[in-house]
Amino acid sequence: MLVFLFTLIVVGAGVGVFAHYNPGMMDITVHSYHLSGVPVWMPVAIAAAAPLLMFFIYATYASIRIRMLRTANARRTSSLSTRTASSTTR
Numbered sequence: 744m745l746v747f748l749f750t751l752i753v754v755g756a757g758v759g760v761f762a763h764y765n766p767g768m769m770d771i772t773v774h775s776y777h778l779s780g781v782p783v784w785m786p787v788a789i790a791a792a793a794p795l796l797m798f799f800i801y802a803t804y805a806s807i808r809i810r811m812l813r814t815a816n817a818r819r820t821s822s823l824s825t826r827t828a829s830s831t832t833r
Contacts, residue, residue: 754791761787
């Protein structure tokens, strides 16, 4: 998660510098949609946010998966230790 935070700070600074040196508005036409008066930095910010969002989703999934595996491993080791203790007393 620290890597995500560092990447977020770097991308935020990059978009801020881009917005500072490229003030103004532009018109965007996509298929049949027309957006007028869009700040120049907004498409850059959206393009930067898309991979960051994917990375954040992946990091969250990996964190949840690691916690689930640790819990399952703790249950397995505790059940194995009770089995071996009961089998040695016979």
